[in-house]
Amino acid sequence: MTRPALHSIQTSTQILGIGRSSLYGLIAQGQISAVKIGRRTLIPDQEIQRYVESLITINDQTPIAGAGK
Secondary structure, eight states, X not given: OOOOSEEEHHHHHHHHTOOHHHHHXXXXXXXXXXXXXXXXXXXXXXXXXXXXXHHHHHHHHSOOTTTTO
C-alpha cells in the first residue's frame, strides 16, 4: 500500500504525534515545508520523513547526561 504524496494538517499531526499549533509553529520556523492548494495547507510526505530523520540525527549527536563518567 502506498502513502499519499500530500497530507492534510490533521493527518500530519497524527503521523508526527504533535498538536496543530506545534505543526504550524514548525512550518513558521521553516523546519517543515508546506504547500498550499487553494485554501488547503498540505504537507508533502517526503517533508514529514525528512523532518523525522533530522530529529533522529539530532538525537544521535546529543550527549546523554552522565554518559562517560
